Amino acid sequence: MNNAKILGVILRGLPNTLYLLVLSFVFATILGIFLAWLDLRQNRVARGVAHVYLGLIRGTPPLLMLLLAYYGLPVLLKGIGINIDGWTKLTFGVFGLSLGWSAYLSEAFRSAYLSVDPGQLEAARSIGLPDRTTFWQILIPQATMIALPNIENLVIGLFKATSLVYVLGLYDLYNEASNLSNQTAGIHQLRIFILLALTYWVIVLIIEGLFRLIRNRFAAIRA
Incomplete structure (x- = not known):
């Protein structure tokens, strides 16, 4: 079995991995922004809810989160009359990973926002700028630039964590390689997993390149 054929089999799982x-x-970002907003509020109940959620999610391994989403969520929702038996394994995979990474992204957003000098809000008010304008045009762009390195690392971590969906029986990059290794009785195992590692590495380089473009774009806008 040549390298091209091995790569061809491995890359059959690329669409699921990218999906x-x-x-x-996307979903983890939306949930993470909402959690950061709750955590930054002065309302003790809102902050308490955010802290409990963040502590629970950050204390749960991603693999276990996927299993809980796949096996536990249908049982939980059936108890309140909601049937999700029609969900695909991909949907459960997205749900489990989104829950897991929302907590990490929330902390990245929260810490980045708090890193922006709060005096800028008072300065903007002193010259008559509305708070909403200050928030969207001054504070958020700065917080985004501060958060980008952490977000980049979290995206790379999420990309590697997609390999955990093998526990749901999904055929992603990792599961295709593992299945091919089993089919060949492990004869080409080392070569298969070296090519898999190189595939992950190339995609990580692409992600890093995309974030570099985003940072340069933000820098050009601010200049």
Whole structure:
């Protein structure tokens, strides 16, 4: 079995891997922003809810989160009359990864926002700028630049964590490689997993390049 054939089999799992990465990141970002907003509020109940959620999620391994989403969520929702038996394994994979990464992204957003000098809000008020304008045009762009390195690391971590969906029986990059290794009785195992590692590495380089473009774009806008 030559390298091209091995790569061809491995790359059959690329669509599922990218699907999991993109959708999980989108939903985790939305939930993470909401959690950061709750955590930054002066309301003790809102902050308490955010802290409990963040502590629970950050204390749960991603693999266990996927298993809980796949096996526990249907049982939980059936108890309140909601049937999700029609969900696909990909949907459960996105749900589990989104829950797991929302907590990490929330902390990245919260810490970045708190890193912006609060005196800028008072300065903007002193010249008559509305708070909403100050928030969106001054504070958020700065917080975004501060958060980008952490977000980049979290996206790379999420990309690698997509390999955990093998526990749900999903055929992503990792599961395709593992299945091929089993089919060949492990004869080409080392070569298969070296090529898999190189595939992950190339995609990580692409992600790093995309974030570099984003940082440069933000820098150009601010200049």
